[in-house]
Amino acid sequence: MTTLTDPPKESFRLSMLIYDTRYRSLTIQVIAMIGFMVLIGWLISNTAQNLQALGKEPSFRFLSEPAGYDINQRLIEYDSQATHLRAAFVGILNTLLVAVMGCITATILGVIIGVLRLSKNWLISRLMTIYVEMFRNVPLLLWIVFIMAILIETLPAPRAFRGETPEATMNLADSVAITNRGVYVPEPLFSNSLGNIHLFGEHSLRFDISLDLIAVLAALFIGLFIRRKIKTRADAIQESTGDRPTTWYLSLGAVVIPTGAVLIALGFHLGYPELKGFNFKGGIHMRNSLIALWLALSLYTAAFIAEIVRAGILAISKGQTEAASALGLRPNRTMSLVILPQALRVIIPPLISNYLNLTKNSSLAIAVGYMDLTGTLMGVTLNQTGRELETVLMGMSIYLAISLLISMVMNWYNNSVKLVER
Amino acid sequence: MSDVSFVRTEMLPEQDPPASSVGVVGWMRENLFSGVWNSILTVISGVFIFYTLYGLLSWAMVPTWAAGSLNECREILHNMGREGHLAGACWGVISERWEQLMFGFYPNGSEEGTADLRWRPVLAFVLLIVALAPVLFADKVPGKLIYLSMAYPFLLPFLLWGGSIWSPIAVAAGFGVGYAAYRVIDGVAGSLAAVIGSVVAAILWWLFLASPVAGLLADIIPLGLEPVESRKFGGFMLSITIGVVAIGLSLPIGIVLALGRQSDLMIVKSLCVGFIEFIRGVPLITLLFVASTLLNIFMPPGTDFDIIMRVFIMVTLFASAYMAEVIRGGLAALPKGQYEGADSLGLNYWQAQRLIIMPQALKISIPGIVSTFIGVFKDTTLVSVIGLFDPLNLTNAIRADSNWNGIVWELYGFIAVLFFIFCFSMSRYSMYLERKLRTDHH
Structure with missing residues (x-):
């Protein structure tokens, strides 16, 4: 018989903090935390000393002072008497504007180029390869200034449109004027306008929402909802009888009629740009800086999206296509029911991260003088007020917030389409 | 059953394929x-x-290579019968200014009393290729070259900035000091204490002893190159230097961050995740604004890094975050069996990382590292926004010259072609590597 003895009573020794794996991780973490705190404290104390020496106490009061500079491309009303905060807000909206426009065109272009790169046509696929390599291997900033130079140097000046026999003419039935000062496009106007909702009263962050726009969007959504109902009903009929009723004209009508009715009720018409004196008046004026930035961002990002789309399509094995045709699906149904749902799972995550890159790259606007967040808050406001710390930190946090928002969407999507494995 | 059959018993002679389906036509x-x-x-x-x-x-x-100004170009084109803004290229600006686009304002001997020092960056970049060869083409070059690769991080700043040769040697000696301390303490007090001791010894050396020792040696044996200020750096030389320094330094930082992000230690992990996500969430240009306006405020009063040094710091931090993600991808791509195998051999964490995990993870991530490098190299053009003379900003300097006022396409085209050559060859290299490293059967 052996007698059970108690295990030796453990007493805590200091060396166990390092040599005992139970405590070691705690030690390391505490040391890391202390190191981090010391680093932060050191930076803050340095900053405080330096700012004191410069006589700049950190404060955000400058945000409510008048900005005193003009922003020529803007989505909301603004004048040089408005506050710095309002200027920053105009900047954020400009950033978002170019980011959204860029994402849309980049996606369209990228999908077309990515598909064409897989084309069996030798010439086309080579051309697309050249496009992709050309844009991926040259810095974006160079493309931005290059496109800006093209716009300024090669397009006609507004005065070329004057006279009996003008050197330049407007495009698309006299509705679009492309000049070296920017592009003038017709603006949507409503003669029976519902007016605007004013949000935030007189605050610097105030902005208006057009009720007309809301009405049109609501009509569109109703139309899409009806279309969905029609499709569900058609599916049900197909399930029970085997014949699919023809519904395209119903669907089309469901979408077009409500929207069209609302547009007519509101008195929708276009305001065309007109040459008055030495410049165009009326219409929407998209300045060169916006166009150059938008084009460069779209073309550059499209090259990356094309590669993603190509990889996504190639990732679906040929067996899927063959199995679909063995089931008797027609090619376009194979694409929409078999290939695309699987390819999208591969395509969408890198696609969203490219949207993120595009949004961050829009900060290069400063090179062509487009007043986005970098140009207003971290550009002119910084130079005028000398508040480096506050403006740069504010700008960084706004970009960070936008990025985190986009990555949240990405994570949510990834989780919702994740293949459930064992 | 009828025994009549219509099966041909002898083969027909082979026919040529129809002319429309072979050759060029086909x-x-x-x-x-x-x-x-x-x-x-x-x-x-x-x-x-x-x-x-x-x-x-x-x-x-168009034969405008010899022209000395935009007007001369226009005259040549006019004599050829071409008019207008896009009549022809004016290559005179490239033949006159290509050296500036390459080297910025690096001393070229044109000023009185200065020597042509441009051989130094050229030598530095030739040596860079030689030093990278053992890493990039490991099976094709002698293994001894790895010593050059190890010495190169100290050689590069010496060649580019000049100054006394003893400063880089003193910095390099810090690693020797650390190693010596490790060997001494390892024999006395065990390996963990030795690691801590060697780090402390090296830091003490760098902080307190390196610069007096270097100064003393420089007084005794004054060996060195003529110093060059960083504000003279410019052109492609600046872009390449920023890219190489950022990638070189970001690799170790990125490995540490990636390991931190994978680790089970909650605080370490959240610090690493926070750093990576913060850097990846903001545009590089805001980090460059930090470099140009804020970094000196964050440092102790009296320190004054020059702007290039500050850009190096921020671009390195930027690249490390992306590098960490690339290496994390490599770590995640390793099969779990590798980690378990290392554990079952009884290796501890660092041994497992050094002997099993890292060699494979880094190998997997080389294409990602190369594409990060391409990205950083392209992003170096952003330093023009904060006033450094990278190729893009030099075009403004060239246009400020009255001879070349108004010249656009030639300069942008030249820069674009050079960037294309650099980046395209790097991306081809990474594709070659992907093919070479592929160990499955295809």
């Missing part, structure tokens, strides 16, 4: 004109290519 029918739609596309793109090439070549093929 290839064209298959690849260019396989259907109506394809034929239309082919014709459209053919016309497009023709007009683009025609326009580009007739613009580029």
Whole structure:
């Protein structure tokens, strides 16, 4: 018989903090935390000393002072008497504007180029390869200034449109004027306008929402909802009888009629740009800086999206296509029911991260003088007020917030389409 | 059953394939004109290519290499009978200024009493290729070259900035001091204490002893190169230097961050995740604003890094975050069995990382590292926004010269072509590497 003895009573020794794996991780973490705190404290104390020496106490009061500079491309009303905060807000909206426009065109272009790169046509696929390599291997900033130079140097000046026999003419039935000062496009106007909702009263962050726009969007959504109902009903009929009723004209009508009715009720018409004196008046004026930035961002990002789309399509094995045709699906149904749902799972995550890159790259606007967040808050406001710390930190946090928002969407999507494995 | 059969018993002679399906014609029918739609596309793109090439070549093929100003160019073109803004290229600006686009304001001997020092960056970049060879083409070069690779991080700043040779040697000696301390303490007090001791010894050396020792040695044996200030750096030399320094330094930082992000230690992990996500969430340009306006405020009063040094710091931090993600991808791609195998061999964490995990993870991530490098190299053009003379900003400096006022396409084209050559060859290299490293069967 052996007698059970108690295990030796453990007493805590200091060396166990390092040599005992139970405590070691705690030690390391505490040391890391202390190191981090010391680093932060050191930076803050340095900053405080330096700012004191410069006589700049950190404060955000400058945000409510008048900005005193003009922003020529803007989505909301603004004048040089408005506050710095309002200027920053105009900047954020400009950033978002170019980011959204860029994402849309980049996606369209990228999908077309990515598909064409897989084309069996030798010439086309080579051309697309050249496009992709050309844009991926040259810095974006160079493309931005290059496109800006093209716009300024090669397009006609507004005065070329004057006279009996003008050197330049407007495009698309006299509705679009492309000049070296920017592009003038017709603006949507409503003669029976519902007016605007004013949000935030007189605050610097105030902005208006057009009720007309809301009405049109609501009509569109109703139309899409009806279309969905029609499709569900058609599916049900197909399930029970085997014949699919023809519904395209119903669907089309469901979408077009409500929207069209609302547009007519509101008195929708276009305001065309007109040459008055030495410049165009009326219409929407998209300045060169916006166009150059938008084009460069779209073309550059499209090259990356094309590669993603190509990889996504190639990732679906040929067996899927063959199995679909063995089931008797027609090619376009194979694409929409078999290939695309699987390819999208591969395509969408890198696609969203490219949207993120595009949004961050829009900060290069400063090179062509487009007043986005970098140009207003971290550009002119910084130079005028000398508040480096506050403006740069504010700008960084706004970009960070936008990025985190986009990555949240990405994570949510990834989780919702994740293949459930064992 | 009838025994009549109509089966041919002898083979027919082989016939040639129809003329329309072999050779050039067959290839064209298959690849260019396989259907109506394809034929239309082919014709459209053919016309497009023709007009683009025609326009580009007739613009580029003009004898303006010797011109000394934009007006001379216009005169030459006028004599050729060409008028207008896009009459032809003015290559005189490239032949006169290409050295500036390459080296910025690096001393070229044009000023009185200065020597042409441009051999130094050239030598530095030639040596860079030699030093990278053992890493990039490990099976094709002698292994001894790895010593050059190890010495290179100290050689690069010495060649570019000049100064006394003893400063980089003193810095390098810090590693020697650390190693010596490790060996001494390892024999006395065990390996963990030795690691801590060696780190402490090296830091003490760098903080307190390195610069007096270097100064003393420089007084005794004054060996060195003529110092060059960083504000003279410019052009492609600046871009390449920023890229190489950032990637070189970001690799170790990125490995540490990636390991931190994978680790089970909650605080370490959240610090690493926070750093990576913060850096990846903001545009590089805001980090460059930090470099140009804020970094000196964060440092102790009295320190004054020059702007290039500050840009190095911020671009390195930027690259480390991306590098960490690339390496994390490599770590995640390793099968779990590798980690378990290392555990079952009884290796501790660092041994497992050093001997099993890292060699494989880094190998997997080399293509990602190369594409990060391409990205950082392209992003170096952003330093023009904060006033450094990278190639893009030099175009403004060149246009400020009254001789070349108004010249646009030639300069942008030249820079674009050079960037393309650099980046394209790097991306081809990474594709070659992907093929070489592929160990599965295809």
